[in-house]
Amino acid sequence: MLLDDWINESTKRVLLVEPNFPIPNKSRNHSNFLPIGLLKIAGYLRTKDIEVKLIRYEHTDTMQTTLDVNFQKGEIEFIPDLICVTSIFTYWSSYVKDAVLHFKRKFKDTPIIVGGIYASLLPEHCKEYTHCDGVITGIVDCAEKVTPAYDLVDVNYQILHTTRGCIRQCGFCGVYTIEPEWLCKKSIKDEIIKKRLIFYDNNLFANPYIENILEELIELKKNRKISYIESQSGFDGRLLIKKPHLAKMIKEAGFKNPKIAWDHELTDASFIKKQLDILIDAGFKPSEISVFMIYDYELDYNEMEEKRAKCFEWGVQIADCRYRPLDATFDNYNPRKRKQTNKDYWINPNWTDAEVRLFRRNVRRHNICIRYGVDFHSAKLERKQIPQEKAREYRSMSYDEVKYLLDDIWTPKEAHLVEKDNMFPQSN
Numbered sequence: 070m071l072l073d074d075w076i077n078e079s080t081k082r083v084l085l086v087e088p089n090f091p092i093p094n095k096s097r098n099h100s101n102f103l104p105i106g107l108l109k110i111a112g113y114l115r116t117k118d119i120e121v122k123l124i125r126y127e128h129t130d131t132m133q134t135t136l137d138v139n140f141q142k143g144e145i146e147f148i149p150d151l152i153c154v155t156s157i158f159t160y161w162s163s164y165v166k167d168a169v170l171h172f173k174r175k176f177k178d179t180p181i182i183v184g185g186i187y188a189s190l191l192p193e194h195c196k197e198y199t200h201c202d203g204v205i206t207g208i209v210d211c212a213e214k215v216t217p218a219y220d221l222v223d224v225n226y227q228i229l230h231t232t233r234g235c236i237r238q239c240g241f242c243g244v245y246t247i248e249p250e251w252l253c254k255k256s257i258k259d260e261i262i263k264k265r266l267i268f269y270d271n272n273l274f275a276n277p278y279i280e281n282i283l284e285e286l287i288e289l290k291k292n293r294k295i296s297y298i299e300s301q302s303g304f305d306g307r308l309l310i311k312k313p314h315l316a317k318m319i320k321e322a323g324f325k326n327p328k329i330a331w332d333h334e335l336t337d338a339s340f341i342k343k344q345l346d347i348l349i350d351a352g353f354k355p356s357e358i359s360v361f362m363i364y365d366y367e368l369d370y371n372e373m374e375e376k377r378a379k380c381f382e383w384g385v386q387i388a389d390c391r392y393r394p395l396d397a398t399f400d401n402y403n404p405r406k407r408k409q410t411n412k413d414y415w416i417n418p419n420w421t422d423a424e425v426r427l428f429r430r431n432v433r434r435h436n437i438c439i440r441y442g443v444d445f446h447s448a449k450l451e452r453k454q455i456p457q458e459k460a461r462e463y464r465s466m467s468y469d470e471v472k473y474l475l476d477d478i479w480t481p482k483e484a485h486l487v488e489k490d491n492m493f494p495q496s497n
């Protein structure tokens with residue numbers, strides 16, 4: 070069913086709910102997590118004179134919601150005629166269920182519908198598991214052309230799409246299910262209402278009108294109408310090689326922190342280096358570039374670690390993404406625990422829990438070293454467990470100079486390989 074099928078003349082108030090996903094509070098308004106779908110729906114409903122209320126990230130089982138508090142204060146009386154709940158990753162399905170059950174108890178006669186990524190990838194599971202009344206899959210077309218209701222959140226940026234869908238079908242990605250149609254815009258300049266822009270395109274460079282869009286952005290930047298741009302997804306390296314002039318255009322338009330992906334084998338290193346060189350020639354510093362790497366997937370720990378060391382040689386950061394199957398309905402990976410198994414989270418057959426943790430840790434230390442322009446990491450130095458004077462001295466030294474002076478020294482220059490079977494027995 071479509072959103073419009075749930076709306077009629079008697080729909081006067083709609084409650085929009087972002088479940089209590091396990092996102093750190095400081096990241097709630099980060100562009101990666103903004104419930105942009107709900108903001109678009111809010112904008113759309115307002116065009117129909119429907120009152121909307123957005124509830125975000127409150128613990129629905131044990132705490133009161135904003136509505137409860139407002140009821141107690143006697144400020145409003147908001148009995149919704151429809152409740153729309155958003156969803157993100159399939160493995161956060163339990164948070165969606167909690168939200169649906171909570172609002173079902175609270176508003177017994179109000180239909181509750183769920184949309185978003187989990188709802189689109191696993192609609193039957195979503196309907197049965199969450200006990201919602203309806204599932205909306207894919208893009209909510211009617212809300213696509215409306216300006217999102219940014220007044221419902223406190224952000225200084227806006228989110229834009231120049232395309233929907235993707236021209237590729239990577240095995241670990243659900244875009245072709247969620248957005249099966251490849252749609253492209255020729256122009257976006259009339260949509261711009263803020264100075265900071267975040268592009269949510271899955272594959273911005275694949276837009277056949279990308280040059281036109283970048284020219285618009287360059288013009289807006291010259292006229293100081295925009296000041297910051299970032300693309301949430303990586304730039305398609307294969308397209309970058311075909312159209313290297315795009316690198317100069319994104320630099321001129323003011324894009325920050327460009328990312329490319331290195332999904333495949335170590336043998337692709339020279340191809341990846343070529344892509345990085347195009348970005349560097351366009352004026353980006355290596356340290357501001359990140360390489361997306363999916364791990365706990367097809368390549369084993371040792372190959373991933375060799376890829377990581379290559380990235381250090383090139384001076385770039387890594388954006389690591391732990392793989393979860395597209396139909397995973399839970400993920401209880403806990404970075405603070407020492408040992409977990411496949412019962413807790415997805416561990417690929419060619420990985421162990423210890424390797425997953427080690428790789429994550431290596432990437433973290435790698436990125437710190439890139440950001441600080443050093444070639445070693447020491448947890449004691451990071452935690453300020455070394456007297457200040459000594460720490461200052463160590464920090465001015467290279468790995469080769471300091472390696473015998475600190476007992477927890479680690480360098481990103483080397484690939485820290487493991488001997489399979491011995492050091493890291495499979496824990497599941």
Ligand code: SF4
Nearest residue numbers: 235237238239242271
């Ligand atoms: S290029 Fe990116 S968005 Fe497109 S299918 Fe691959 S991972 Fe998904």
